[in-house]
Amino acid sequence: MNTLKLTKCPDEAPARIIGLPHRPVGAIGPDRAGRLQVLVVDGRPQARAQWRELLGPCTAPAGVVAGVAADPVRAMALVHADLPGAGGFVLARALAQLAPPVAVVLVSEHPGDAAQAFDADAADFLTLPVRAERLQQALRKAHRLTDAATQAKGPDMLLIPQRDRVLQVPLHEVVYFKAETKYVTVRTARHSHLMAGSLADLQARHGGRFLRVHRNALVALRCLRALERVPPGRSGQDRWQLRLEEVDEVLPVSRRQLPAVRAAFGRNA
DSSP states (O other): OOEEOOOOOOSSOOTTEEOOOSSSTTOOSBOTTSOEEEEEEOSOHHHHHHHHHHHTTOOTTOEEEEEEESOGGGOEEEEESSOSTTOHHHHHHHHHTSSSOOEEEEEESOGGGHHHHHHTTOSEEEESSEEHHHHHHHHHHHHHHHHHHHHTOSTTEEEEEOSSSEEEEEGGGEEEEEEOSSSEEEEESSOEEEESSOHHHHHHHHTTTEEEEETTEEEEGGGEEEEEEEOOOTTOOOEEEEEESSOOOEEEEOTTTHHHHHHHHHHHO
């Protein structure tokens, strides 16, 4: 049975795969010679070759093309779990949070890393050494993810990577985003989903549709229903909460965000 150790990739990786030579697959940063490993993403074949030529004379620091991709939407990264610095799991989570997300396959010598890999929103997890047919299965999963991202490109679709697919949630269906310990809850009228990311990033991308009502919550402007005063707490200060359309939950409104919430109700009146 054929097996692959996945310790090195060819210089010209396929357009859908970002591979990195000289270190375990997925390592980003200087190689053993101190050269920066550069991922080239350019849809023009001639330009990809020119980047390789332009990087050749660079010496302080030197750069080497570690992989190429023609379409960032159809990109896949093979990431070794045990990377220097923050590690492969942090890198995998960061890539999965991109818009559109990069399909990440985490690889490790330790089967026990599987749970942490999927917790980092990896498309798949491979234990080294890897059987060729198992690698093909991982490629199929990544292909499904990138296909979904391609079909859902645009600002009106929220992409939530899951183990073997990308969940597509129309932005107009989202009632609120709420930050949890490690994830963000995406609440629609019928479902709740968990996704990696931050409220700050969501607000930067979709701030025209959502209002910050608390440090841990963004609410769709179309779902504002009523602003209510609640009995004072131990501090003796007034507290406020927000009732929403389409769901029964109420969300607290912080004192800092109260003026903006009041102003939003004024605009919606």
